Amino acid sequence: MSNIPRLFVPTDLQQDAPVALDEAQSKYLFKVMRLNVGDPVRVFNGRHGEWKASVKEILGKTAGMLQVDEQTRRQGVLTDLHLYFAPLKKTRTDFVVEKATELGVEVIQPVITEYTQAERVRTDRLERLTMEAAEQTERLNMPRVQEPLSLIKLMSSLTDHRHVYYCDERGDDEGAAWGGDDNRARPMADVLMGKPPHSAAILIGPEGGFSPQERSMLRKMENVIPVSLGPRILRAETAAVSALTLYQALCGDWRAAEEGAPQDD
The missing domain is CATH 3.40.1280.10 (SPOUT methyltransferase, trefoil knot domain)
Known part of the structure; x- marks a missing residue:
């Protein structure tokens, strides 16, 4: 299992799209995990599979932005x-x-x-x-x-x-x-x-x-x-x-x- 942090985000995911982090996610990434600009993060939204992203901007320890880089897993069919x-x-x-x-x-x-x-x-x-x-x-x-x-x-x-x-x-x-x-x-x-x-x-x-x-x-x-x-x-x-x-x-x-x-x- 990857040690890269993994987050659920509600926004649409596609290459180069920005992802705004909420306060809890920002505290986790920047205070707990101590990530810096450029560090990788994995994101998923339940619709578009999983994507590799990177920290684009850190606004203190309560806000920040990611940039979506590339898809790593496609959304599959799940057991109903x-x-x-x-x-x-x-x-x-x-x-x-x-x-x-x-x-x-x-x-x-x-x-x-x-x-x-x-x-x-x-x-x-x-x-x-x-x-x-x-x-x-x-x-x-x-x-x-x-x-x-x-x-x-x-x-x-x-x-x-x-x-x-x-x-x-x-x-x-x-x-x-x-x-x-x-x-x-x-x-x-x-x-x-x-x-x-x-x-x-x-x-x-x-x-x-x-x-x-x-x-x-x-x-x-x-x-x-x-x-x-x-x-x-x-x-x-x-x-x-x-x-x-x-x-x-x-x-x-x-x-x-x-x-x-x-x-x-």
């Missing part, structure tokens, strides 16, 4: 993977969002369920987390962080082409812990094995899972596929990482690097 998850306590939500970005999710959708405990979601803060994770992990774009939706509203808005893999840890036996073994979902790896890449979403519930009414609704929906993540009851953030990892390994961009490997400098 969404994550729908019930918000958790602050640091655990941060963990889910950061790892989802690292694992190639394109849309991060907080979902309010009957058992959701943390209903307040700072999407602006989560967007900053995705930007930092994208910069560090060589992604060529940032996932879109959506405003929270109720589970019913989300499921009613889905189109037929998207498969939703619903992580269902329960069985149907009301008298047994976590529903026993009756009508348990199949292991996620078995469900995914041999399936071609397609538009997909992973649905993760809150601690305590989905309510019986929510579970009944999800089980009846045609494009919702219940899956199991094994014999143990996982914490919600562990379930999210586990499910995303399985999908990317068996159906997603771990099988073929659509974005292309970073080029050496």
Whole structure:
């Protein structure tokens, strides 16, 4: 991995174009990294691939300009993977969002369920987390962080082409812990094995899972596929990482690097 600093910028990128740095980027480049005029920086915007740029002007340590020099990576086709998850306590939500970005999710959708405990979601803060994770992990774009939706509203808005893999840890036996073994979902790896890449979403519930009414609704929906993540009851953030990892390994961009490997400098 290159040790040249890498930044997400919202502006269009093309050869010789100027890029204005905001205060946080300027402090990082000129105060933390101690870059000088002419030093290289890598930039990407989620639309035009990655480009090598150089410091053109330093205006104190709170502003500056870059000049775009040449493209080093083309924008690739990414796995159309969404994550729908019930918000958790602050640091655990941060963990889910950061790892989802690292694992190639394109849309991060907080979902309010009957058992959701943390209903307040700072999407602006989560967007900053995705930007930092994208910069560090060589992604060529940032996932879109959506405003929270109720589970019913989300499921009613889905189109037929998207498969939703619903992580269902329960069985149907009301008298047994976590529903026993009756009508348990199949292991996620078995469900995914041999399936071609397609538009997909992973649905993760809150601690305590989905309510019986929510579970009944999800089980009846045609494009919702219940899956199991094994014999143990996982914490919600562990379930999210586990499910995303399985999908990317068996159906997603771990099988073929659509974005292309970073080029050496």
